[in-house]
Amino acid sequence: MQNRPGRSPRITINDVSTAAGVSPATVSRVLNGTAKVDSSLVDRVHDAVRKLGYRPNAAAQGLARGEWGTIGVLVPDLANPYFPDVLKAVSSVARAHGRRMMVMESDEDPAVEHDLVEDLMRCCDGVLLCSPRMPRAELAELLSREHPMVLFNRVVPGLTVPSISVDFHGGMTQVCGHLAQLGHRRAAYLSGPSASWANAERIRAFEGARAFGLEVNVIECGAGSQAGYDAVGALLESEVTAILTYNDLVALGALSRLNELGVSVPAQYSVVGFDDISLDRVAHSNLTTVSVPRDELGRRAGEILEQLLVNGYDADPLYLPMALHVRDTSGPPRR
Amino acid sequence: MQNRPGRSPRITINDVSTAAGVSPATVSRVLNGTAKVDSSLVDRVHDAVRKLGYRPNAAAQGLARGEWGTIGVLVPDLANPYFPDVLKAVSSVARAHGRRMMVMESDEDPAVEHDLVEDLMRCCDGVLLCSPRMPRAELAELLSREHPMVLFNRVVPGLTVPSISVDFHGGMTQVCGHLAQLGHRRAAYLSGPSASWANAERIRAFEGARAFGLEVNVIECGAGSQAGYDAVGALLESEVTAILTYNDLVALGALSRLNELGVSVPAQYSVVGFDDISLDRVAHSNLTTVSVPRDELGRRAGEILEQLLVNGYDADPLYLPMALHVRDTSGPPRR
DNA sequence: GGCTCGTGTGAAAGCGGTTTCAGAAGTGAT
């Protein structure tokens, strides 16, 4: 942008204004349509703009307008198949409102998360914080900055902040209901990251499941297919008849291991995924699972943020429902 | 950022300077370490910064420095599993050099692509253009803007622009060699989008494959697993013994259909993927395929862009090699 | 024909930083 050596000098609004024989103010008015301008001048400005190939400098605009025209999104892991769909929707909403999308990734590290958010606040009108890992106190501190911010997949009791989440609790409740109805009485849950709110929400559903007559014991596992693969062996000595999982990846890993061990599904064990990461369209695994409306989630999140920027937004945390998909990996318990 | 109603006023460098009893210039010097400042002043500045919670305004810095501290990435489709890994690597490199990453998505639409690039050029130091779909002339026009830009997965003969791609031609050549060596003589290729450079590169390999004694006929198909599923039926009447694909998704779709039809793989047909979208870790499909080094690709792309921004970069298009992974879906041809 | 009023335009003051430039101290040599 600066006249770096060998680079053509930037064309500014002043170049345009002299070329068109008008003041910079008029150029600005024409380009932004903020005031009526004589049509002959309008033409001259447009001609000059075209001839010079002028593009307004976004930083200068941001500075003068007090708005960046940008929203920031922080995700824990870009490579997590969960987020692209969300980002896609958020980006699309943002663009519909004339804003760009800045993306940062914390690499699941709560420590860097804080810095990244601060950085985003320096260059974005609003921030969408996806599944933040940081401790509640830090989060509260960031929220106190009065910078527009929306929380995604984390609800912090006591903090009033716009937030949108998936009703993981409801989703897991559906899973439990489905299994209970099939006749299962004892199940195991291959648990995800223990610090995670999303995991806690799933586990919370098991209390209610007792009412269905289903007892679920929680087993430390992890979030990837390898974790599922590794965890499943230990279960086979127990008397559980169904395996619940933190997400589809874990379930696929578990299925793969069961398959290797010659254990048939769902005859001997039912396996149910949790659709953080829908892969059925490619994996053709026909996994029974519950699905997250990822695009709607992203869209709504984007809209809430936009509304927050324009009018202010003040509503209770929004929970989007999950949908149960019964396919081939769940069935009645073995005798 | 502006004093919007109900929002706390922004803290500027002037607030800090008065609080610390120094000039704004000194605050700037302390914060950027651009000049030596008396240590007592340094402390006072830091205290004031901390007490006030000051954060420099990125737009103002960008304007004054003539650099945004941001790179832009344009991808055709965020939800395409190809890109998250790339974005992840690019973002990581960018951050290592103190830059943020702005992401835009063209939704595979060449028309909007042009506008988005222009927008990116207005707010980013450099732009990484992933698999641009736009016609050559438009691309040339954008490149003539002398704005730092790197091309990803598209090589435009005659245009000198830093670019990095995957050696699709070499990858497909490996596939052909592998099949020829197994004894295959006739194969079909389920072709991807016909306008795509990446697809053309794959097809180009089939000429060389004749030298191995392998004849490949190209069949219009598409890029998704559904396309593969749909396309495979028509092949079974032909005398081909191997099915090559545009990508793994197509291959998985084809496998799924073959499985339904009771056709055994690789006994009756060999199926080979093309690893745009590695899913083996989750799908456990054991597909023979060639892999793209996505993270290295992203990393190198980021580094090239960075180098371009700092020193200028002038090198021939870089092609990263693919690697053949022989697994369970390829074998000798049926008799 | 003079006066008010409404309209379109330009000059200039920001927006919040960085950087140049010149001046004030402080240092060492003569």
Place this chain on the structure above:
DNA sequence: ATCACTTCTGAAACCGCTTTCACACGAGCC
């Protein structure tokens, strides 16, 4: 004690755009 030279600091210009404010001009009215 004076002078030349560094070093550090602050004032002010500047980055490129928006927006306020004041002014000039023409229309409409009495």
